[in-house]
Amino acid sequence: MPKVQKLPESLIRLIAAGEVVERPASVLKELVENSLDAGARKIAIDLWGAGRSRIRVTDDGEGMTREDAEAALDRHATSKLKTFDDLYNLSTFGFRGEALPSIAAVSRLELTTRPQAQPTAWRLTLEGGRLLSSEAAGAPLGTTIDVQDLFFNTPARSKFLKRDSTERTRLLKTIQEITLARPDVRFEVCMDGKNLYTFSTAKNLGERVADVWGLSATENLVPIDVAQGPCTIRGFVNAIPAHHPTKALQLLYVNQRPVQQRLLTHAVYEAYKEWLPVGRHPIFLLFITLDPKLVDVNVHPTKREVRFSDERAIYDLLFRKIRELFSLTPTEAPSHHSAESTGTFPPKPHGFPMDALARYAPPMPVRREASQAALAVQLPFTGTNLADRVADSSTPAHGLFTTDGLRLLGVFRKLYIAAEQGEDLLLIDQHAAAERVLFERLLAQSSTQGAPRQALLTPLLWEISVARAEVVKAYLPNLQELGFSLEPFGPSTFALKEWPAVLPQSKQAERFLEELLDAFEEERPTDKTVIQHQIAARAACRSAIMAGDPIAPAEIDRLLADLAACERPMTCPHGRPTHLRFSSTDLDRQFKRI
Structure with missing residues (x-):
C-alpha cells in the first residue's frame, strides 16, 4: 500500500476551513460580504455567545434559487469568476467559492434563501459540511445564514479562541470596518438577544463616521479627496494636533475592501512625521479606488493583503496630498475643507463635552502659555525653611526623600522646584511629585474603606466607537471600586457622574478615560492589582x-511634605523620577573645580 494517499473530502474541508475561518x-x-455582494440594502446581524454559539446574518439581497444555494455550499463554486482573467477584474468581495463551504465544515449551518422570482424560499441544513436536509420554507426576499456551534467538530481549534470579551471586541471591530465602508446600507446589530446598535442609512461618509466612531473622535478630522x-x-x-495614543483609529480600504498595506500606512506616518510626538499615531480613514486590473487581492485567504502594480505612485499621491492639506504652517491645522464625496459631520449637540484636542494632545502634560520671562528662574521664596513649617507633621518621613533641612530656592519654568539640602541641590518635578502623592492616596483609600466620591457638577457624557464600548463595560466594576461612577448612557455613550474625593476634579477627565481605554484595549489586563494601578496612575x-x-509657596510646602510621606517617593507611577539630586562635588566637577 503506498504511503502517499489522497486525503478524504471531509479532511480537505477542515483543512481549507482552517485557512478561511480563524475565529x-x-x-x-x-x-456580511456575501450579503453586500448580493446587493443588500438592509442587513441584520445577530450574535450569541461571542459568536461561538451562534451567528445569524439576514439580508434583503437578491436571494438564490434552490440549485444555486446547493451549489454555493460546494467548494470552489462561485458566480463571480468564469475565467482566469476575471480574477483581475473583480468588483465583488468574494470570488473563490471557499468561504461558505469552509464555514459549513466547522459548524451547524442553516441557509434560507428566496429570490425575487419565486413565491417560496428554500432551506438547507448542514452539519460539519454534510447536507442533512433541503426543503421549501416560508421566508421574505433575501437570504438568512444561521451558523451555530462554531468549531464543534474541531475542539482543538475552539481551544485557541480567546475570552468572550476579546472575541466580542473582534466581532465589533469587524462590524465597524464593514459599516464604515457602506454608509448606503442599514445595519442592525443584536447581541445575546438585545439590540446593540442600529446604523440607519447615512447621507454621506461623514455621517456614518460620526455614527460609528462617535462625534468626539471625529470633530477634528479633515476630509481628503484627490484623484490622479x-x-x-x-x-x-x-x-x-489631534493625533492618537494608539493605532485604533486607522482604517484603509482598497476598492471598498478593508486591507492592511504597510507601504501606504508608512506614507501617512511620513507625511505627519514632523508633527507627531513620540508615541503618538495619526488617525485616518482612507478609501482607495482604482482599476481592479491594477490591484491583486488574491494574495492571502483572508484577502487582508493586497498588491499594487504601481505602489510608489499611490504612495506619492497620498503623501503629497496630506502635506498639501497642512501646508499653512507646521502647527496650524487648516479649516474644514469641503468635500462632497465625503460629506461633513453632523452638528455637535448643544453642550456636549468633547475636548478632542486635549484628549489627543502629547502625553506629557505641558501648558505652553508661559512667556519667555517665565523661563527664567523665579526666586520669590528664597530663604524659606520648609522643615520648620512641616516639623509638626504626624506623617513619618522616609529616608529616600525627606524635607529635613530642605531650603527652597525657587521654581524654574513653572515646572521644576529648586531647593538645597545640606551640600546638595535638588530639582523636583512638580507634576511627577503630585502624581505620586495622588496615586498612593487613591490606592490607600480604595483598599481600606472604598474610595469616597464627589459628584461632578455636570455629568460628563463620553461617546466612543461601537467596538470599544464592550471593553469599557468589562472594566466598569474596577472603576467603581476606585470611586469613578461611570454608567452606560446608550449603546456607546457613558456618563461619568462621580469622581474620587481624594482627587481634584480634573478638566481632563475625558482624556483620562480615553487613555485608560487605549491601554486596556491594547494590554487586556486581567489581574485586579494591575488594573487598579493603571486606573489610579x-x-x-x-x-x-x-x-x-x-x-504658591504654601502648595510647595504641602506637596513636598506629602511626597516625603509616600512609600515610594522616588518615581511617579509611570516610572519617571520625581526629583534629581546634585551633590556639591558633582557641580564642582562639572565646573572643573576638581
Whole structure:
C-alpha cells in the first residue's frame, strides 16, 4: 500500500476551513460580504455567545434559487469568476467559492434563501459540511445564514479562541470596518438577544463616521479627496494636533475592501512625521479606488493583503496630498475643507463635552502659555525653611526623600522646584511629585474603606466607537471600586457622574478615560492589582498639578511634605523620577573645580 494517499473530502474541508475561518469575526466578515455582494440594502446581524454559539446574518439581497444555494455550499463554486482573467477584474468581495463551504465544515449551518422570482424560499441544513436536509420554507426576499456551534467538530481549534470579551471586541471591530465602508446600507446589530446598535442609512461618509466612531473622535478630522489617473483617494485624516495614543483609529480600504498595506500606512506616518510626538499615531480613514486590473487581492485567504502594480505612485499621491492639506504652517491645522464625496459631520449637540484636542494632545502634560520671562528662574521664596513649617507633621518621613533641612530656592519654568539640602541641590518635578502623592492616596483609600466620591457638577457624557464600548463595560466594576461612577448612557455613550474625593476634579477627565481605554484595549489586563494601578496612575496624572501651572509657596510646602510621606517617593507611577539630586562635588566637577 503506498504511503502517499489522497486525503478524504471531509479532511480537505477542515483543512481549507482552517485557512478561511480563524475565529467568529472571520465568519461574520464572510457572511456580511456575501450579503453586500448580493446587493443588500438592509442587513441584520445577530450574535450569541461571542459568536461561538451562534451567528445569524439576514439580508434583503437578491436571494438564490434552490440549485444555486446547493451549489454555493460546494467548494470552489462561485458566480463571480468564469475565467482566469476575471480574477483581475473583480468588483465583488468574494470570488473563490471557499468561504461558505469552509464555514459549513466547522459548524451547524442553516441557509434560507428566496429570490425575487419565486413565491417560496428554500432551506438547507448542514452539519460539519454534510447536507442533512433541503426543503421549501416560508421566508421574505433575501437570504438568512444561521451558523451555530462554531468549531464543534474541531475542539482543538475552539481551544485557541480567546475570552468572550476579546472575541466580542473582534466581532465589533469587524462590524465597524464593514459599516464604515457602506454608509448606503442599514445595519442592525443584536447581541445575546438585545439590540446593540442600529446604523440607519447615512447621507454621506461623514455621517456614518460620526455614527460609528462617535462625534468626539471625529470633530477634528479633515476630509481628503484627490484623484490622479486611475487612482482616487478619499476619506478623512486627523488635524495636526489631534493625533492618537494608539493605532485604533486607522482604517484603509482598497476598492471598498478593508486591507492592511504597510507601504501606504508608512506614507501617512511620513507625511505627519514632523508633527507627531513620540508615541503618538495619526488617525485616518482612507478609501482607495482604482482599476481592479491594477490591484491583486488574491494574495492571502483572508484577502487582508493586497498588491499594487504601481505602489510608489499611490504612495506619492497620498503623501503629497496630506502635506498639501497642512501646508499653512507646521502647527496650524487648516479649516474644514469641503468635500462632497465625503460629506461633513453632523452638528455637535448643544453642550456636549468633547475636548478632542486635549484628549489627543502629547502625553506629557505641558501648558505652553508661559512667556519667555517665565523661563527664567523665579526666586520669590528664597530663604524659606520648609522643615520648620512641616516639623509638626504626624506623617513619618522616609529616608529616600525627606524635607529635613530642605531650603527652597525657587521654581524654574513653572515646572521644576529648586531647593538645597545640606551640600546638595535638588530639582523636583512638580507634576511627577503630585502624581505620586495622588496615586498612593487613591490606592490607600480604595483598599481600606472604598474610595469616597464627589459628584461632578455636570455629568460628563463620553461617546466612543461601537467596538470599544464592550471593553469599557468589562472594566466598569474596577472603576467603581476606585470611586469613578461611570454608567452606560446608550449603546456607546457613558456618563461619568462621580469622581474620587481624594482627587481634584480634573478638566481632563475625558482624556483620562480615553487613555485608560487605549491601554486596556491594547494590554487586556486581567489581574485586579494591575488594573487598579493603571486606573489610579492615569487618574493621578490627569488630576495632578501640571507642568506650566503656577504653584504658591504654601502648595510647595504641602506637596513636598506629602511626597516625603509616600512609600515610594522616588518615581511617579509611570516610572519617571520625581526629583534629581546634585551633590556639591558633582557641580564642582562639572565646573572643573576638581
